[in-house]
Amino acid sequence: MSQPGWLTQSKHADLLTCLHQMAWADGALRPVERDSVVRLVRSLAIEVGRSDVVDWLMAKPEAAAISPETLDPFDQRFLLSQAIRLGYEDGHFDADERARVVHWASAFGMSSEELDALEAEVKREMRGSTDPFS
Numbered sequence: 699m700s701q702p703g704w705l706t707q708s709k710h711a712d713l714l715t716c717l718h719q720m721a722w723a724d725g726a727l728r729p730v731e732r733d734s735v736v737r738l739v740r741s742l743a744i745e746v747g748r749s750d751v752v753d754w755l756m757a758k759p760e761a762a763a764i765s766p767e768t769l770d771p772f773d774q775r776f777l778l779s780q781a782i783r784l785g786y787e788d789g790h791f792d793a794d795e796r797a798r799v800v801h802w803a804s805a806f807g808m809s810s811e812e813l814d815a816l817e818a819e820v821k822r823e824m825r826g827s828t829d830p831f832s
Contacts, residue, residue, distance in 0.1 A: 702754050704746040712768050713777050714739065716802070718759045720781045724796040727755060728788045738780065742758045774806040775816070 705711050717738065721731040733795035736751050737772060769777060805811045 702750065702830075704744065706748060708742075708744050710744065711775060713780075715759070716777055717780055717784060718755060719761075720784050720795065722759055722797055723753065723785070723798045724792050725794070727758075731784055732756075732776065734787050736782055742791070745749050771806075772800075773819055774808075778803055778808070778813070780816050780818050781805050783824060786821070786824060 701711070701715070705714060708714065708749065714735070717735055721727050721735055732752060732755050735755055736748055739746065739751050779797075781802065782791070783801050785791040785799065800810075803810075808816075
């Protein structure tokens, strides 16, 4: 399935494509994961209707490699933090989700200690918020 026009035209296409993959990492897209990605799309001020985002999310993503050079260090850290949030969104950060995050962190040159610290930070923030993308 090709990417929708609203996505290919967005400067956030790589980030959202990765989060789409993350949402499906455990083999299913849960409503809470879907809603989190929809909120993120809105927070990024991408002009697209909710139903268009949901239609895109409902299609199981194709495997795509992420190129570290397409994201600056800030966006790399943002992607990892959002992927961790999404992994915990359904209450269980499973092995497939964790493996995807570890793979991306490795591609970005992040050490396991740095990733552990980022995960701890995300978990602290999630305890203090009902909306992980606020």
